[in-house]
Amino acid sequence: MAYLELRDLHRAFGSVVALKGIDVALEQGEFLSLLGPSGCGKTTALRLVAGFDRPDAGSILVDDKDVTRMSPNKRDMGMVFQAYSLFPNMTAAQNVEFGLKIRRHKRQARHSRVPELLELVGLGDAGNRYPHQLSGGMQQRVALARALAIEPRVLLLDEPLSALDAKVRVQLREEIRRIQLELGITTLYVTHDQEEALSISDHVAVMYGGRIEQMGTPVEMYNTPATPFVAEFIGTMNRLEATVVDGGDGEVDHKGTRLRVEAARGLPRGERVLVLIRPESLELEPAESGPGPEGGLVGEVLTHTFLGSTTRVKVIGAGVDLIADVPTSRIASVPVGMSVIARVPAEGVRLLSLAEQPASAEPVPAGP
Amino acid sequence: MRRKRIAPAAVIWLLVGAAYFFIPLIATLLFSLRKTSTGHCCSLAAYGYIVHDPQFWSTLRLSFQLALETIAISLVLFVPTVYWVHLRLPRLRPVLAFLALIPFVVPPIVLVVGLLDFYKGSPQWYYGSPYGFLATAYVILAFPYMFFSLDAGFRAIDVHTLTEASQSLGASWWTTMFRVILPNIRVAALGGAFLTLAIVMGEFTMASLAAFHTFPTFIQYVNETKAYPAAAVSLMSFGITWLAMLALLMVGRGRPGRVQIAGGH
């Protein structure tokens, strides 16, 4: 049974519709990320769950109880904000203690629990410092400890790492996940950073324009994006718009070039599709050697971008704009300026249907 | 964009504030419209009385001219100083900011006592003339407001870059000051000027003790002699302050500045 449920939530601000009916269900102990660009509605959804806003329609249930109309201070959820949420007039320890104080825990209990929590987030000796004496990363750790102190039923995080340096972000996100697993808290996490979401979540829900485009495990989201937006948003993708020519053979036409795509088998002729190929799956060969240009896209190597163990190669040509990730050790085989053929690999290609109606106006060239 | 509704407690306090603000003004208005014969509404005789009193015009003119003089001296004295401090003597800036708090410890009542005593033996063209004694005192009163206005204005522009750019193009100090710097702090200077105007037009303490006949002293004279005209002239004085503040707001529109506070009590 789902522990945290969002049912058909709608929210509009004047003429701007922020949420167009979203449904989310989390099991107890699950870590779900709401991922999307700014304005997609993810923060709105989180704030509805926290109680800082009321939905226009829909409901929120925790452990089968409807909390939609409950005020935020009664929901028993812990929230970590993006920044600036620590009370400046209190030390780190006093901040962490705050929720316990409100709940009238005994002084002794508070004073033993607070150091435990600070220890948990790696700030054992910073308890007496004030927020303005702590770095951004440390402040967020305190914010996390403070939210966890009240042993909430649900943990909510609103882009907690966006305001931090890149290195701190990576370090901290792993700690958040570690702590979450250790304590087994149901967690809803909002971010616009797809790498962050994919690396630490049990499930990811990609949002766009107030709706959930796709929800699934990180692997599913990466390998099998269900919509063009998801494909674009998660990882880097080569996108080729094409029209099915021969469903039996799996042949498609991309701007005049015929390509064979396994996944196109069985599709009606004329159907418009989007062929998605990951950069690491795209194969490059020098244009002179091997079979002719048929079945591949011809272009010229424009740039190399060194990324460490791989190098990103940009290939430009007539109707061709591709990215291929090549192991750096083999980069010499495709120098800048060389003419290459990019071949659609047999595996690792995803196909998405673009439109219902076939593009019947396009003339089909006569066969050889 | 949160469409929350206004809290009921907020409404109450805002109404309290609005009432306290408007009731005395309405009362003054009603008072000013009373007929001397009946003690009730409605007549413009009180306003007529004031407008036909030559002293009204002479004191109003004096105060206005004093204001202009004060503004002129203040600008000539403070603009180059604040400019220079921003450009060459940044360490002096906190000193100036601290000095701007001095009037808190030396309010008008105290300042006028000191000035009257210290300059007792000075020539009559200074000591006996409002354009001498009073104007120089008013410049001191205006200083904190002028300073904060100008300081904010100079902080908003990059003084170093502008000056160096101007000089590298061959401009003299004069040209730089008049063609480059002044136009860019125009808004701040105007803001300070309007505040000074409000202060001088409302300053009673020093003028009264130094026995000069400015507009506020005229108002007090009417206050002590005729009730309904006193209401009329008080309202007019309020109108002048209001206009000065409105001008200040117009001038400061679009700038994320603080509203400056003056006080002539």
Add this chain to the structure above:
Amino acid sequence: MKTGRRRLPLAWLGAVPFFLYALLFLFIPAASIIAGAFKDAKGHRTLSNIHQVFQSQYIDAFRTSIEISVVTALLGGAVGLAIAYAALREGTPRWIRSGMTTFSGVAANFGGIPLAFAFIATLGSVGIATQFIDNVFGVNIYNSPVNFAIWSKTGVEITYLYFQMPLMILVIAPAIDGLRREWREAASNLGASSWQYWRHVGLPILMPSILGAMILLFGNSFAAYATAYGLTSGAIPLVPIVIGNFYTGDVLSNPHLAQALAFGMFVVLGAMMLLYVPLQRRASRWSR
């Protein structure tokens, strides 16, 4: 920009006109007050003026001045705070906020004689409000048991509030703005009610600014002359009024006494300044 020691003196010349002016028209006159306070009619050093200040009529003036200043600072501060918060909190339309700022700016400047008369027109013996209360409630506030008078201490306090409240609003508004929404939400999220938020977070954060503002209000009231004069024609025992009487009345006495009283004002206001500066520093430390 240290390009050699010869540069330095020249740059400092630029500040001379201003400091010269301040010296001539601010510092030296102020110093002459301090010096004069300790001189007698013949110009000899004496403490007799100071001694006289501690006499009942003058000490009464200090007492009354301080009392009025404390009352208007606390009351004006509290009400100003409530109004400012009402206008700035969530849910209040934006136009109210700018309206409040505008009116506060005007009201803070509307003081002195015109203000005094406005309150005479309102609460004077034949004032509009006085008559209204008489007509509607049948109570003449100028008679017993109320025994109110606009020229009394209470009348002065009520009038002073007219510029004290707006001053508070203008000074405290930036501090209220500085209260981040995240703090309120975090407190709520951790289980705190509205009252608990204010008690543990909101008020403690605002306190240095509130205290600093109240000190400003105290000084503002203590130094006020024109309004009190307009209300009472110089009849109320306030320190500035007493000083003024040396110049406007026919009090033929020791001018050095006036200076001693002014010196007394220095002491009180100087003490306030000493309290104000560290409070300001505290307040700015937390507005990160």
